Amino acid sequence: MIAMGRTEALVRRRWAVLSILCASLLLVSIDATVLHMALPAIAGELRPDATEQLWIIAVYSLLAAPLLLAFGTLGDHFGRRRVLVLGYVVFGLASVAAVLAVNVPMLIAARAVLGVGGAMIMPATLSILRQAFPDRSERRTAIGVWSGVAGSGAVLGPLLGGFLVQEFSWHAAFAINVPVMLAALPLTYWLIPESADPPEGRWDLLSALLAAAGVLGVAFAIKQTPHGGSMSVLGPAAGLAGVALLVVFVRRQRKLVSPLLDLALFRRRTFSVAVGSVLLVMLSLVGLGLLFAQYLQLVLVLEPLEAALRLLFVMVAAVAGSLVAAPLLRRFEGRAVTVAGFAAVGLALGAAALWLDTTENLWLLGPVLVAVGFGISVALTAASDMLLAAAPAEQAGAASAVEETAYELGAGLGVAVLGSIAAGVYTAAFPAVPGVPPREAELAGRGLTDAAEAASVLPEPVAGQVLDAARGAFTDGMTVALATGFLTFAVAAVVAARLLPKTGAAR
Template identity: 35%
Template sequence: MKNGQITGELVSYGSQNPRRWLILLAVMLAFLPVVLDMTILHVAVPTLTQALGASNNHVLWVIDIYPLLMAGLLVPMGTLADKIGNRRILLTGLVIFGVASAAAAFAPTAEILIGTRVLLALGGSMIMPCVLGIIRRTFEDESERGLALGLWGTVGAAGAAVGPLIGGALLGHFWWGSVFLINVPVMLIVAPACWLLLPRQEQTTSGPWPIGQAFLLILGMIAVVYSAKTGFAGKHPLAVVLLTLTFGLAMLVLFARKQLNAATPMLDLSLFAHPAILAGIIMAVVASGALAGVELTLAQELQYVLDKTPLQAGIFMIPIMAAAAAGGPVAGWLSARYGLRPVASLSMIIAALSLGWLAVQDFHTPGLIVPVLLALLGLALSIGLTASSIAIMGAVDASKGGAAGSLEATGYELGTALGITLFGVFMSVIFGHNLSAPVDLPLHLADQAAVSMGDTYLVAQQLSDEKAAALITAGKAAFSTTHSVLLLTAAALIAGLAVLVFFLLAGVRKVANP
């Protein structure tokens, strides 16, 4: 060991490594279950609600706790990987993720399921930054790195998009826990492959790992998101919401001050000086947040309103995943030919137009236009976000690959958590305003039914057939209106993002043609 760097005779990272494409395959397979878990539960929401008797708040936390905790853990785990090695952290994360998946599959209550999702987030937060860090160190050649990141983007986009289809297929034949249990055999294959392929000695950075700073970041993020969730829901006193928000912001400010003053900061805030990195993180937060909210509500629209099975809902969303799978490699080629700025901006504009057009479509008679719009949405978002990844990873040295990768991944996870939180609460508010419950429905049942479409179905189970049918009909009408409003809101957010990215990427050069 010399100057904080490990040297040795074993295979090392580098573009001349003959195993580099096998390494890419291994880490992409390790990454796949992590992104699948972001969306695989979307089509399982109605089934989960009925099987566990989960409230709307329980369901939101089951889905939200995973990206929320990952958002707080990714930067600490990314910097830890830079210090002790990506291989060690990745293998540990794979084991934790596999064990947590098995535990989640057999969770008897919503509360225990939330706890197992915490463990899944811990494992996932170890896997994600290591994958990007390993790709950055393995592919030193810029053209090869562009291709590798394009393939990685394909796995990420397609994995997130295929989640509802896999979830629907599993729920069509097995119980809800199967959406978690499927991760176990994948980990049993991927973990040994990574153990064999990844170099045992790699370049690391010296210095201690400031665990206290990690806790500040995690506490701050959780408090801010929790205050947003409770504040918009309006179920807690304003003083409590403001106190929680103030505490969260104070923790984040203290974390930032420590980064600026520390000799060995956990997060190198100088990375934000790169316009490409700043643009990429903003894109990750806004786009992933809007997409998470759209996918969650679309899956519920298809099942609750159109009465589709989970499998049918997954099949309906195939255009998104098929187009997203093509977006990664296409982004690398387009970015090399035309530059990151026009590719990222134009792709976001196309995504916004697709969402706005979808908002005025009748999903009962989708025809050809709805599948085409879904495909455009998946392709545009995949191209834009992969182009962002290429810009971010090309803006840093290999030694900071893990930190930059974890920072980008934090943007995705934080965006997903905020998207589920804000869109979920916003959906509840809009749904409640538009629900016209039967006039003879008791007040306490009417209030419960107005929380969400899932609660409407739970209330309907307590009524006579005639009253239940009337309530469900009213709920379907209210949810369709809510879905249109959410699609228009997401379109506006992504349109604003396109303008912002256009200015932030003004000085970013083209990448080498992959």
């Protein structure tokens, strides 16, 4: 618990506290996707093979997702600030290790430890936010800012990584973490008092291990199965094992007097729909964000900085949506705001699916990106507000961890599902180009980056024809992914309208 004096101090400093929490959250969100555009530079220096490249990207989220519930509930039991500060230390040291990495194993290990640090930071930020903003009206504004930062970080990651590689080196993608963590440590001790709301009973280590192993299996399946080869067998096997462990976890929670996660939370429709909303939003944001980043740089052939300026439409709109969401939630019920956010995103994705081609039309692209950023931010803010309101104080860390787990799994699903759809359509749509040898033709049919590699050894005008065909096939794949997003959000809007209660109150 927080002593009365500490509570008053925390509430008095709440906006400064929010700034610190959001700064650290932004880095954690960025690190999930920052290497998507920096990977070619890493490959050029460290020479990882294809499997090692997958692990460099995936290991961060694969370690973060399973540990969120454990660290979220540890904060409830033993102190949220304690877990947050330890997360800063781990994240900062792992960033230094990544900067100094001279080979692939060192970099993979550093990325894994970054995931552990991120798992400590993410649920602590949201549970402390709940303590700092006891008034729900103000808390909605704070959650809006938090949601906008979380979403913007996922979109900003690939472009920031590309920019830093272009201007400096891939090491800079990790070096930027260190000064922020160094500044956050003393500020956190100064501004944020320790808080805990330990439920009766001990913290159950076995439950934490079951949950971590189960989520790890599911996350591994989501991220690795689409890569084919041995992963087409290992991925589903890991997923089935993960589901089995989660079933054991659920059964154990039902038997414990003091469960690690109170399953009664999921019997509240508001809580369950809010978790599903977070998963859907992150699935679309990260999956389509990565496709848009590739479209801007590989189809429209923009430099990383130019592409980043286009994606500023999403970021600015997301910030605006996060600020507007609070007054919208005060004026309208949570159900209406969630449905409106889903509808805005769905309509924007549907419009993009109709006009997208290999030439840029900023008058169409800009409004689409604005609508997507605004709608996602509003929906994510509404979901976070309903989720926190539905959970009692002693389950704040657990509820935050559930949301963050949905965040990580949604991000993984976005890359896996939407990326697989786009890749499948690309392969089917890539035409035969006359004059291309069989080896280069097979390579170009795998994907747009592979087509660029194949074209590099071909003479003109054949090389240009291969690139034009690849850009057209990628655009076809992205169009289908956008149409899938439109249908998904249309269904989600209907489901939210039917299942969420008619008032903003949690039940």
